[in-house]
Amino acid sequence: MHLPEPMVRLIESFMRLPGIGPKTAQRLAFFVFRMDQKDVTQFAKALESVKKDITFCEECQNISDTPKCKICQDPKRDVSVICVVEQPRDVIAIERMQEFHGKYHVLQGAISPMVEIGPDDIKIKELLHRLADERVQEVILATDPNIEGEATAMYISRLIKPLGIKVTRIAHGLPVGGDLEYADEVTLAKAIEGRKTL
Template sequence: MQYPAPISKLIEGFMKLPGIGPKTASRLAFHVLNMKEDDVLEFAKALVNAKRDLTHCSVCYYITDKDPCLICDDSQRDRSVICVVEDSKDVMALEKMQEYRGQYHVLHGAISPMDGIGPEDIRMAELIKRLQDDTIKEVMVATNPSIEGEATAMYLSRMIKPTGIRVTRLAHGLPVGGDLEYADEVTLSRAVEGRREL
């Protein structure tokens, strides 16, 4: 037996989210049906507003509702260090530990030849352009400790080292195959403290 079309479409919509399979999508859809109409409308409005009102910072490409973002606009941050991450979620993970006070650059992905993603498909060119600023002394590579993250880190190292800018990598306190957003503050703090040359 099939669900009515509106429920089926709602289930399909939830299944497009990462980590949501058919059973979880069904539970979420029926939960929404049991919510008050005002709450459903507020939830829908939040989804639409997030998609409409958010953009990427023109400097670091972090997700923001103001350009430049609050991090790039903060004059108290160390402008000589740029931390390179794969995704905006990684910026939030690093900011939670409240120890890193430099700038960021969000690549929006990682090099993955198997998936047809090369350096030209992520914000690599924009990073290289930012490095022409003489105030940059260090690039801290904080890509995920995955095959794609390591490939991206090595590519960045080869591109940046000839410029004389110091290239460091987060220490291996992070699990291989894990994502920055799931690491706790202590692990991230140790990883930043123990970063090494590439």
């Protein structure tokens, strides 16, 4: 089937997204083609704005459109507890359950020697810098329950324990090999409640 070049480029662009194959990409491209010009323009601006206007919070490393994210700016958050996660989407997953009221630290990845990601490649130094604040009493390690997440949790635990700060790990009510992003609120709430000291 011969398609106009702009349509081919759009289909190829959609196929670069995770989980989008040729058929879905084609369906999305034709959907965009049928959209009103105003909606297409808004969609394009939203894509551009994500790259241009979003950066990382200078405190917790979560995504933000201001120097400090809304969670770090919230005076009601408990500064004595920091929940360490791998990715910004994990913050969203935990926030959905509305049970955790502490602060976060986003590592922006996990230790994975197989793909040459070491401790210096993720935001561990930034976490240790935050722990100089004497108000921090507990660090909850909420990395994914897979090999990389477990290795990262153990590495961070060994660094924090000598500081005299309580280190806990979320309970394994989550499926091994799964991602926090896909867990439901009840499972996540039980995992947080059942955390244990490492």
